[in-house]
Amino acid sequence: MARTSNVFARVEPEIKKQAEEVLNQLGIPMSNAVGMFLRQVVLQRGIPFEIKLPANAPIAFGALTKKQFDTEMNKGMDDIKAGKVYSSDTVEKEMKRDFGV
Structure with a gap:
């Protein structure tokens, strides 16, 4: 078995709940999803998706x-x-x- 390391993250409860619901439907445990994200960060050498403000963001x-x-x-x-x-x-x-x- 491969060695593992723990990752602790603070997440808004509602976001966590919604993500768990989606991941459960996909049959993917949260820890596996986090691991997949981190592998993609390494492979892509950055965040593996586009990050931008929504077009209809409220005015600050x-x-x-x-x-x-x-x-x-x-x-x-x-x-x-x-x-x-x-x-x-x-x-x-x-x-x-x-x-x-």
């Missing part, structure tokens, strides 16, 4: 200039005046769906 307040911030605030005020409003429950569901938060 800290990254805006004052002019950009004012423009975004004005867009929001115009939406409110036009009746384009959503409940907090709707916004929360969409944020969870689109961004996992």
